[in-house]
Amino acid sequence: MGKKPLSLYVASTGRESFGKTALCVGFSLLLKDEGFKVGFFKPFGWGNFLYKNVRTDEDAALMKELLNLEEDIQTISPVILSYFYLEKLNSMDRSVILEFIEESFKKVSEGKDFVLVEALHELSSGKSVGLSAVEIANHLGLSILLVSSVQRDYVIDDIVFDGSYITGSGVQFLGLVMNNVSVGDLDRVKRVYIPLLEKNNVKVWGVIPENSNMKSPRGSEVKEHLKAEVLTCEEKLEEVLVENYIVGAMTPDSALRYFRATPKKAVITGGDRPDICLVALETDTSLLILTGNLRPSPLVLNKARERGVPVLLVPYDTYTTVNMVQDIAGKIRYGDTKRINLAKQLVAENVNWRGLLEELESKCGKH
């Protein structure tokens, strides 16, 4: 076994936070360009994905493909969890789990210059069975970097709290990357949040602005989630982004007011509401979702085609459809070159990743 590779444990603060995957994708690609042999490890995976007939974590599969990792997917993400994950972890011996994780990590690290480790959900996940990200980091000797979006003040408190907890547990805390920061918040972030965080010894390595191409689902993702039939403009599904959902159940006059104020939206309405469909097509609409399996008249579909707006047909009622679309978010999937390149670009432009790398190298040297 050669020299121990550099490593970094990426965890997030706050349940709503996302962007760990984007950061891992972007950072690992940048490192790869620098000539690093990069590995990936996700000790606890979420078993929502079928990869070559193995139930595993989708991010783990993505990174395996992206970085051409030779290790088994079971090594990259050794412990696969699901809905009742505590029951599973609790039924096993903690030390056995830690040992299993450590072994896998060693395998993943072999021949690598850098291993990115991604935590499951939040920093605290697994704490009740003594297996939170902090405890794993402690066991594997990893430094933690937090990723968080900062929409509201209390998130800053959470970050500072998490930071002091990490440090207090004897784990190296590297700092924070802010992700998904809306344009309207940028000023407050610079003026208030960053100074406050640094005062509390939380180094901020980067502020990644909100990016619709990254976080908004594409028409194709909505279609897939709803298992919808496509009535027109199928070829546009890949390029349209859904930033908002709006239900069209009002009169066309008031619909026009709402629809105008809501850009890049999917309008959910009954197929028996051609009036609403046409108002939607008159405004900035990414997608029409027609419920109740009611097909619109060919003339309405023609108009959608003229405007280049895909039309989906679903059998559910409007209420059910609204509930279904709530959780669709943009996700980086393997083969999604557009989002993968964007992740790389966002990290390169907004994160001081070279500084982060130097910091890791110097800390590693001290050991």
Place this chain on the structure above:
Amino acid sequence: MSQEALNAILKPSSIAIIGASRRTGAVGNLIVKNILESGFKGSIYPVNPNADEIYGLKCYPSIMDINDSVDLAVIAVRSNVVPAVAEEAGKKGVRGLVVISAGFREIGEEGAKLEKELLDICRKYGMRMVGPNCLGVINTSVPVNVTFASSRPLPGKIALLSQSGALCSAILDWAPREGLGFSVVVSLGNSADLNIVDFIEALKDDENTKIIACYIEGVSNGSRFIEVARETSRKKPIVVLKAGLTSMGVRAVSSHTGSMAGSAVAYSTAFRKAGVIHVDSIEELFDNAKAFSSQPIPNGRNVAILTNAGGPGIVATDACEKFGLTLAWLSYETIDGLKALLPEQASIINPVDVLGDATAERYERALRLLLKDQGVDAVVVILTPQAVTEPTETAKALVKVRSEYPDKPILAVFMGGDSIHEAVDILKNNNIPVYEFPEDAIKTLKNMVDYAERLGVQYKEEPLEFERNISLVQRVIGRAKAEGRTVLLSHEAKTVMKAYGLNIPRSGFAQNLKQALTIANSIGYPVALKIVSPHILHKTDVGGVVLNINSDHELENAYDSMMRNVATLLPQARVYGVEVQEMVPSGKEVIVGVHRDPQFGPLIMFGLGGVYVNLIRDVSFRLAPLSRREAYNMIMETRAYTLLRGFRGETPSDIESVVDVLLRVSRLALDFKEIAELDINPLIVYERGKSSLALDVKITLTYT
């Protein structure tokens, strides 16, 4: 539309029928038959590769085989063959196409492609096209009838333009019995090329047309419609039935046409701007058509009612008042004449009751007296069949007197059934519009009077130029656009108002309490505090507005409670900060708004302001650009006007300033297409000479 293309379609001298058929009942057969039976004097060339002759006319395998030149080609072949034959027609040098064939946009994507292809061919050869998917075109003055309708119209002065082909054929079938004749009938079909506006324009100077009656489901280019209709209606009346103005009607039109049906308010406002007579039913469409096509335009709104029955006379009188017509004051001369003519019990003042025993002669002499009276602008003659009534003779009398006084309209109301049947036919065939009941006649007369008054009004457009800071508004909109916001923040919206010369309260935007305190102190207490967030549309509902703040301490409290309330009630909303604003003196609160209608552009709204706007709905609308006169009329139409004028001894408010705001807002909406919605609510109007203030302003943008 160019005169040449128009002539090719409306006044062709040679016609090819592509898809002519020998089979009785086939569309391609009916067209040939109709052309022949219409008495068309030009050349007729049936085109059908499988026939030698049709109705004795030589048949051609292709349009290319015709030796002579062809003005108009009527196409009635399967839709997938249409582009090919249209191409040939183009090569042949045909100038006009009437495409009867269906199977285009109305059947879906495939058909839409075919229609596009067809349109491209028309453009390529400079041909103009009616249809596809239409009944065809009739011009009785040529005469020519290139439709497949089974009924033939009488010649007349009414032009009928219809976006429904079936409605056309039903009307063509019904009209002869009503004695209604047409100059031109156009069934527009899908309007791929020529649309209703093109034909309104084309008929503007058609001397055979006295009135244009339209059935409309939608208008594609609203501003051109207004421009052309406005121009045309100064020469001849346009009566429009707009279908799909109710909520279910809108859905039906949407499905039927694939275009937005449009809002009822926008259409009625547009029709008013265009001087178009807007009717609610097919019946009313022809009630108006028959009066306008046969009667002169009245000189004023003074109506004389001549009746042989008290009840219907009173019904007519009520209708006059209801529709804003005046019962004419008869001159002494007329009264004396009537006194001499009529029995003692008769009513010799308007409504003039010639009594149940009136003969045709009594009617005739009374009618003559009324028409002679300078104070009478129009006469409604009511007849009920009673014991000695002579309906037929009375009808003949009306026809006779009509010719003596051609300058005043006479509308007849003959009530009854079998006993008046013959009389009604006489009236119908002699250009006297006859109605079954008084209200129909009075309502029609009202439209005639309104039309006459509009003709008298000179639409003088004043130059509406204001000092305004366009680049400032561009910057504000540009910033919102860069941030992907569709709603301007409060202070941004006020900046826009200021750039267009409206008064706004002194205010400032603060991102935290400290800044808020600084602003409050520079403005001076008392102040108001308002939340600034693109996600909060109704600030008051979430505790986002606090008024009458008198000290730093009160401001701190207000700030804290506002942030708490908003966080609790709308946790998803992103708060940018607060606006600190001076407390302004109270005045009359009105609302001024803009709603950009997809068809007709900026619709300007005025009404009583405050929180009850939606409850009271005391609002009026006009389309931009507004003239000063229109702005005044908008205000005067509302009850808010009574308030502004000074209700019960109050000092009058600065109405001039409201007019000015309306004109400036109209200008703003025209300058910036990005502004989709704008609401000034309230605009506080002060006493005369003290101007007005835009207290709260909302602006929604669109970027498409």
